[in-house]
Amino acid sequence: MIGEHSSKQYDQELEAIRSKVLLMGGMVETQFEQALNCFRVGDIAAADKVMADDHAVNQLEVSLDDACSHLIVKRQPAANDLRTVMATIKVITDLERIGDEASKIARTAKSLHERGVTGFAHYDIIRTIGKGTSDLLHDALDAFARLDGKQAMQIIAGDEIIDHEFRTILRNLITFMMEDPRTISSALDTLWVAKAIERIGDHAKNIAEYVIYVVEGRDIRHSKPAIQEG
Template sequence: MSVDMNTDLNQHISQQFNTELEELRSQLLAMGGAVEKQVSDAIDSLIDADSELALSVRAKDDDVNFMEVSIDEEASRILARRQPAASDLRLVIACTKASTDLERIGDEAAKIARFSMELAENGESPRGYIEARHIGTHVRKMVQDALNAFARFDADMALAVAQEDKSVDREYRSAMRELVTYMMEDPRSITRVLNIMWVLRSLERIGDHARNIAEYVIYLVKGTDVRHIGLKKMKAEVFERSPSDA
């Protein structure tokens, strides 16, 4: 009985390649889990005035940075050795871009932790904690859903995350207006309220990065770049377009 060595070799290479791609995706999701916990702990450290928890959030930033570098290195090896095309190439690109946004989410969580430490040490802000808790819960869910969408290749869930970013922006603007008004009425509170405003700014940016990750999921699944096109066109891409090379 003859054996087709070329077929066996191609199957082996294909299986190895699939393993490498799955490992890359697993690394990204592991990084996402670490960053998601960073965000959750940063918010809790603020609300509970827990400086020890805030310190742990800041300490974990180096771990997240290392994960980003590892993902970039693995992606570079895959690109050099495999020269992937079509959906495989989109997966590699999406992983590298998403890891950058996850690293930036980690940076914002570390900033929140730093401000929570200052507030715990120098006196809590008289206003803004309710808004921080509410917006924090919202963006934490966005990050979680964006990662779930990546894990499941779920463009519908990714679209929902992108749509939620508008709600976060509205909540952020409303909270900032209220805090500015309060500072004008009580100038003695300015320093402490400003710290809360910086926290809210970091939370709003976390929402932006979660939306970016959601957009990479749509690119991965649908094969089209939906950045900067607006929600209406993004929705049309999710429900109408199919990737021609998947």
């Protein structure tokens, strides 16, 4: 009876943590979407809000890390349960870093607008990679919420598309800069934003990998051939 009671308490505490992680996920998802919109319309006030919201995300990271540490110490979870907690800690870290990347995008959008840069289709260049990465992040959070290993594998494949799109943007921007040196400053800002988006895709892929770790007990990081065989 004592063991059963302890197990139930552990489940409740872990579920409370997972709920807050999903709340954090929703926060950074909104941050990212708002940052992309700032880059599209050049709204300084909205950019400032995205950057300010990052403080709340950081505070939630600290709180959740502390909760996970206490859960491990108090409940001393067995192998499978410990795997879940450790994966959750890693997801929290990736979410915090997504918030950082969203802030970078907002900061760049603010700088471009304040400098009054015109004549360069910044948003058109990153529109496709922005939409694809936003969808990837949403799906990664959904896979984490439902512990869906099959969906997680699809997300990992989807990140390859994001990486390819980034390389295309890089080539195009280099061409712009070579053809018209006056575009160098704007092109570099746009490249900075594209790289931040590509990094968000990487973090979404990481979350998917942690889902597979929880569901299947396999650590597939840095094991591309194994993913392709699966």
